[in-house]
Amino acid sequence: MFRSHTCGELRSSDVNSEVTLSGWVHKSRDKGFVIWIDLRDRYGITQLVFDEERTDTDLLEKARTLGREFVVQIKGKVIERTSKNPNIPTGDIEILVDNLVILNKSLVPPFTLEDKTDGGDDLRMKYRYLDIRRTPVKNNLIFRSKVSMEVRKYLSNEGFIEVETPYLIKSTPEGARDFVVPSRMNEGQFYALPQSPQTFKQLLMVGGLDKYFQIVKCFRDEDLRADRQPEFTQIDCEMAFVEQEDILTTFEGLTKHLIKEINGKDVSAFPRLTYDDAMKRYGNDKPDIRFGMEFAELTDVSKHRDFGIFNSAEIVVGIAVPGGSTYTRKEIDKLIAWIRRPQIGAKGMVYVKCNEDGSYKSSVDKFYSQEDLKVWAEKASAEPGDLLCILSGSIKETRPQLSALRMEMAERLGLRNPEDFAPLWVVDFPLLELDDETGNYHAMHHPFTSPKPGQLELLETDPSAVRANAYDLVLNGNEIGGGSIRIHNKEIQKIMFKHLGFTPEEANAQFGFLLDAFQYGAPPHGGIAFGLDRLVAILGGQETIRDFIAFPKNNSGRDVMIDAPSPLDQEQLKELHLKIQS
Known part of the structure; x- marks a missing residue:
């Protein structure tokens, strides 16, 4: 031995x-x-x-x-x-x-295999098999395995059945771009790698397996943003004979179980916010509620003076930064420069210092009185010693800008403690979103999401007003799961396809198998999918998913270790009936 x-x-x-x-x-x-x-x-x-x-x-x-x-x-x-x-x-x-x-024997490693290494990201990705020997990376992968085991344990105890669904499926026009796989035996035809097992898990509900789950690899050929991977892992779940409340209760249970078993923490409260409230109070649909700094809408109390920037704005909104009145003018100027970066895009910021003696000092003193500033501070629940940061402009741009500032200030003030866990549900999303460029509607979640009860008729008269029977689970400012109650009626699904711009022929060509299945006694059903990579990172006290993936891609979607993607030789191209244009 x-x-x-x-x-x-x-x-x-x-x-x-x-x-x-x-x-x-x-x-x-x-x-x-x-x-x-x-x-x-x-x-x-x-x-x-x-x-x-x-x-x-x-x-x-x-x-x-x-x-x-x-x-x-x-x-x-x-x-x-x-x-x-x-x-x-x-x-x-x-x-x-x-x-x-x-x-x-071994060559001398290209970087030190210590907890704190001298190897940069690219070098460590090239020699990932060596990087895994380092204790932090090794422990992250062991931690991921532990989380996956706890997921399986909880769902199995709740009566869920693990079922594998296909990786070679049909390409669909919804969502991100598919990764496509040419078929050698069917010239000119292609498989797609699944963005999710959505239609298959719905078919499993039609098949009578009323509680399904799968820890499954999914693929999206999209432009990579920070900390995204072209392949990722989902905890994919579906239940039959359920309403929204059943789904939320079940997966609150899973989340509580994981936080307790993995982190030793008890979480009891899962607040619920509508999508509209989340946008109004936090500027995004995945708010971090471990700290305050909720938005204060100041539009109505700021347009009565001769300040053109506010008077011409669609919205004026601010946050109270705890203890921020001690900021010097130089520090505030740096903050303004931060929000004016292209990544944020704000044109400027108005500030109000809430002094300890009850007075106010602002960058717009010549336009507003102390009484005006007091009203603003009260609306923002600002205390003496706080700094009121105010942005203005269009609703679509200003709320995300202030949301970014809120998160940045929380980071600087140490308010995002990774050992604290604050989950919440965001519900009642819009069913459809209007594409400003094309003028067409697309599904905010996916085309199989059911409208809220009683709102189907609004699809004909006011599509943008229809709310989805959908829900996202947010943890510490990150969406860790999302799902919906599905459409299970063929005629309603056809109506949905029509509003998404499908002709009957297109809908049948793309999703005829699902429409056919709905004719054979499809039960009411719904589900949710958790992003395992993100969930593991948050439970591990981090927000970088790459540290918890054994062999991740870099920011360009490349595997620098095996040098993929790579060209095919001419013989392979010929077998696949492909010709590369020179």
């Missing part, structure tokens, strides 16, 4: 035991008369010792040949360390080695 114990297992109770260990050489310290080597595996580090008094000369010389990351097997006796190391679990013991086998 290669090992009797792991490198993180031995303790003082094992002293005098004969053991066999295998692992990687982490560090070597040669003092001439004695050599210490740290041997590492997935489970930890054990110190090995070779010395002139107790070690055979040939063995001592062999130990001197070991380089970093050599793979070795040793046999020896567990002895008590003279100088104990309280920083590692095995720090009370070491192994006096009497046999050493070099299983494989």
